Amino acid sequence: MSETGAQTVAYVRDTMLPAAPAPQAESGAIRWLRENLFSGPVNTILTLLGIGIVYFLIVTFWDWLAHSVWNAGSLSECREIIAATWGEGARGACWAVIRDRWNQYVFGFYPRDLYWRPTMTMGLMMVALAPVLFAPERRIRRILLVITAAVTLVSMIALSAPAGWLLFAAVMLIGGLVISERNVLWLLPFSVVFPLLGVWLLWGGSLWGPIFVLVGPALGWLAYRAMLRVLPAASVIVAIIVTLLFWLTLAGEAARDAENLLSLSIQSVRSDRFGGFLLSVTIGVSGISLSLPLGIMLALARQSNMFLIKSLAVVFIEFIRGVPLITLLFVASLLLNYFLPPGTTFDIILRVIIMVTLFAAAYMAEVIRGGLAALPKGQYEAADALGLDYWKAQRLIVLPQALKISIPGIVSTFIGMFKDTTLVTFVGLYDPLKSMSDAVRASTDWKGIYWEPYIFVGAIFFLICFGMSRYSMYLERRLQRDHR
C-alpha cells in the first residue's frame, strides 16, 4: 500500500482505547549478567580483569585481616599472639592499639575524670540538631533521639559522671525527645543557645561568660527597637555596633564581677588538652554551622548592586580561595598575635575555627552563587512585582530554591572542610590522623605500628563523611517536590 493511499482514506475512531499495561520487562540474572558484564569481547575482558584484581586484593589482605588481634598490651605482645596462633611468619592486624588507646583517639588529652563532659555535649548537640536537620520527619527524629539518649546516658554512667550532671543530661535528652514529639520547632531556642552551652561544657570555666555573650545581642535588639522609631535606616547597624561594643568592653568585666558575686564555675580545660576526634568534631561542627550563613551572605554580597559591597566580597572570596588553608592556619597560630593588643589571650582553637570558617565560607559562597545564577530571572521579577523587599524576596523565594540547587556542592564543601580539620596538626594541635597517631607511636608499647591507626582513623572519617553524603541525598529527595 502506498503512503498516499493512507492519507486519503478517511478514518474516524468510534471507541477510545483504554490504557493498556506496559509490557513486562524481561528479567533474570543471566540476562542481567549478559547485558551488563559480558555484552561484547571488550566488556568480557574488562569483567575478567576486574574479577582478577578483586581476587588479588582479597588474597593479599585476607590473611592480614583474618589474623586480627584485639587483646594485647603492646605491639610485641600482638606479634607473639599472631605467631603463636597462626604460626611463625604469619602476618596479622593488631587492632589492640585502638582498644588500648581508644580514649586518647576520642578525647585527646582531655582530663580523664571529665570525659563525661564532651560525651554529654555530643548528646545535647544531637538534640539541638534535630529540629534543624530533621524538622519534618518525626520517625527519624524519634529513632535518632532515643539512640542518642540511651548511648549518652550509658556512656556517662560508664565514665562515672557526677549524679547531678547525669540528672541534667537525662532531663535534657528525654525532655528534648518529648518536646520533639509534641512540636519540634519548640526545640529551636535550644538549638540557638546550644553553641554557648557546648563551649561552656567543653572548656569549662564560669557560666557567666556565655550568659553575658547572650546579653550582647539582647542589648542590640533593644537598640534596634529604639532606633526603629528614630532612624529606621541605621537601626541594624546600630544594633550590631551596640552588640560588638558590649562584647568588647563590658562583657568580660561583667562576667568577672558576676562570678565574684555568685560562682557558677566548672573545672576549666585548656585548649591544648583537646585532641583526637573531639578536636576534629569541635572544629568541624563549628566551621560547618558558621560557614553556611557566612557563605550565604558572601554570595548575596557578590551579587549585590552596591559596588563597594560587591568588590569587598569578590576580593575576600578570591583571596581566601587563592591561599592554601595551611597558610591561613599559620597566620592564625603565629601572625595573629602580632596584630592583637599585647596581653590578649586569643584561644588557638578559636583562631583555627575562624580561619577554617573563612576558608569554607569562600568556597560555600561560590557554590551558592551557582545556585543563585541557576534561578530564572522571572522568580526575582515575580517577587519584586508582589512588593516583597530585598530581604524578604531572598529569604522566602530566592534562597530556598538556590540552596536546594546547591545542596550537593554545599555538602561537598562541608565534607572537604571536615577532612581538612586534620591539617591543624601543622599548628601543633592533636588531630586524630597525624599528631595523635604519632603520639601513640611515641610510646614504647606501640612503636612501629602504622597501618592500623591510619585505617582506623580513615574509617571513622569515612563513616562521618559518608553519613553527610547520604544526608544530602536524603535532603535532595525530600525537597524535590516541585518536580513531582
Add this chain to the structure above:
Amino acid sequence: METIERQIDRSQMTVSDEVAIDIRAMNKWYGSFHVLRDINLTVYRGERIVIAGPSGSGKSTLIRCINRLEEHQTGDIIVDGIALTSDIKNIDKVRSEVGMVFQHFNLFPHLTVLENCTLAPIWVRKIPRKQAEETAMLFLEKVKIPEQAHKYPGQLSGGQQQRVAIARALCMQPRIMLFDEPTSALDPEMIKEVHDTMIQLAEEGMTMLCVTHEMGFAQAVANRVIFMDQGQIVEQNNPTDFFNNPQSERTRLFLSQILGH
C-alpha cells in the same frame, strides 16, 4: 485567530475620570539603545487597554516600567498618585497596588498554589495567615481551581498555572492589573480559560493594561487599543475604529499581517 464568544457588555462598563496611571514624556534607554521614546499615556480608572505591536516595539518594557521592573530615565510615571522615582518606599507601595501577570507565569515552584497566593498578603500586607488563606481560596474559586490549592505549580497545566498567577496577583487586592503577554506561552485550549478569567476581571471594573497578540481579546474586552512600533505609540483608538479603520500606514500593515487579510 481565536474568537471570543462572550463579548462584554460595554454599556455596563463605566470608565471614571479619575486618573490611575499618568505617563508623561517618558524615555528609556538600554545602554545607548533608545527603547521607549516620548511616551505619553493617561489611563483612567476602569479602563481596559490592550497594547499591540510587533516584537521589539517596547510594549513589554512599557508596562514593566509601570511597576518599575524596568527603570525609566526621563519623564514621569505617576501610579495612583505616587511618582515612581528611585525612592524604594514609593516603589514598594506602587508594587503592592499593581498586580502583574507574566508570560511565563513565574509561580514559585517550591510553594504550593495556596502558599503562592498567601505569601505576599502575609509578608507585605501583614494579613494574618488564616485570613489570607480564606481570601486566597476565594480568588482561587474565582479562577476556578480551588481544588488545586494544595498542589505544587509543577503539577498543573500551563493554563491552570497562569490562572494561579492571576489569583496570586489578585490576592494583593490591586487596583491595577498588568498583563505581559499572558497567553503567549499557552496552547489554544488553555488560552480560552485564561481569557475567560481576564474577561470576568474586566467586567468587575478592574483597570487593566494588557500586552497581547490576541486581537480577538482586544476586540472583545478593550475600550482602547494602543499600537506601538519602534518604542513609540503610533496609534491609539477604540477597538472598533482601530480594527476597522486604522489611520496609520504602519498599523494597517501590522493588522493585515496579524489578521491574515
